[in-house]
Amino acid sequence: MSLKTSTTKHISQGAFRTRRVDLADLPEWTSWPARLLGLQQAPACERTIEKIDREYDKDKYARCLEYARGVAREELSPEKVREFEQDAGNKLICAARGSELIATPGQMAMKRYEKILVKAMRATIREVSVIIELGCGYGYHLWTLSRQFPGKRFIGGDYSENAVRLAALLFEARPNIKVSRLNLYSPQYELLEELGGFGPLLIYTVHAVEQLRSATPLLNALSPYRNRIRAVFHFEPANELHGSSLLGLLRRRYAEVNDYNRDLVSRLRERTDISIVQLQKHVFGANPLDPISVIQWKFRKR
Numbered sequence: 001m002s003l004k005t006s007t008t009k010h011i012s013q014g015a016f017r018t019r020r021v022d023l024a025d026l027p028e029w030t031s032w033p034a035r036l037l038g039l040q041q042a043p044a045c046e047r048t049i050e051k052i053d054r055e056y057d058k059d060k061y062a063r064c065l066e067y068a069r070g071v072a073r074e075e076l077s078p079e080k081v082r083e084f085e086q087d088a089g090n091k092l093i094c095a096a097r098g099s100e101l102i103a104t105p106g107q108m109a110m111k112r113y114e115k116i117l118v119k120a121m122r123a124t125i126r127e128v129s130v131i132i133e134l135g136c137g138y139g140y141h142l143w144t145l146s147r148q149f150p151g152k153r154f155i156g157g158d159y160s161e162n163a164v165r166l167a168a169l170l171f172e173a174r175p176n177i178k179v180s181r182l183n184l185y186s187p188q189y190e191l192l193e194e195l196g197g198f199g200p201l202l203i204y205t206v207h208a209v210e211q212l213r214s215a216t217p218l219l220n221a222l223s224p225y226r227n228r229i230r231a232v233f234h235f236e237p238a239n240e241l242h243g244s245s246l247l248g249l250l251r252r253r254y255a256e257v258n259d260y261n262r263d264l265v266s267r268l269r270e271r272t273d274i275s276i277v278q279l280q281k282h283v284f285g286a287n288p289l290d291p292i293s294v295i296q297w298k299f300r301k302r
């Protein structure tokens with residue numbers, strides 16, 4: 001998920017005001033409607049691990065790492081890297097709140113994710129000692145949460161070696177945040193093994209299950225830790241909930257063309273060992289065709 005998929009409009013300082021955007025005007029903001037309708041070319045995409053390596057490790061996070069290495073140590077912060085990564089800042093973007101499209105400054109949209117994460121997880125975070133983000137990139141969300149919940153341990157895992165290197169640079173003075181390598185397709189997650197008997201655990205993902213062709217490997221890999229996992233939260237697009245409105249159809253096609261995950265909700269619903277605690281659809285999307293839903297679940301007691 002990147003703000004760069006949207007056409008942005010520059011705005012002057014102080015002129016920030018969120019306003020509604022008509023669906024009919026969406027093509028003014030992004031070329032995706034034209035691509036989805038076959039009027040412009042959309043590169044074919046197969047979301048293999050090689051594609052993840054190219055898109056994230058060798059491109060996005062390699063550039064972020066190079067940028068971070070060029071910033072004076074005393075001026076370097078996860079926020080600064082995020083601004084570089086998203087290139088949103090002081091620009092208007094077309095975002096989505098539920099089925100409503102809005103024009104909002106990019107920076108405000110980024111802050112919105114922070115608020116959604118904290119609101120959904122606050123009560124559970126207070127009950128656990130370790131908070132884990134799977135597919136965390138360089139750990140931006142772990143860092144924002146760690147500022148609000150000091151005294152907790154924050155662990156992250158990501159496929160990208162460059163993201164892990166960047167996290168080591170950003171959090172070298174913060175022993176309570178650690179990011180290591182993880183492949184979500186692995187049958188066993190080393191970072192959970194390394195915790196030994198530590199718990200209880202809160203596990204969450206943000207736009208990371210989206211990268212998996214199926215959610216099954218992740219659900220299977222978490223299963224051995226079922227007794228220590230207090231809750232799992234996904235802040236992820238939920239394809240099965242998009243529905244059949246024009247916007248819903250565009251969102252479904254967007255997920256298909258990008259080969260994003262389309263089975264998270266179905267896989268959760270069909271598992272008898274899992275109970276879905278909450279499911280709030282299409283809470284927010286900095287990309288209006290790829291909004292996150294908030295899904296909370298837990299393993300049933302045996």
Ligand SMILES: C[S@@+](CC[C@H](N)C(=O)[O-])C[C@H]1O[C@@H](n2cnc3c(N)ncnc32)[C@H](O)[C@@H]1O
Pocket residue numbers: 001049052056057134135136137138140141157158159160163182183184185205206207208211212
């Ligand atoms: C859209 S980014 C989201 C990163 C982070 N959660 C955030 O919100 O800033 C998707 C992330 O998933 C990671 N990812 C994709 N496939 C993965 C896999 N199989 N195992 C681990 N991480 C993966 C990518 O490297 C990337 O960091």
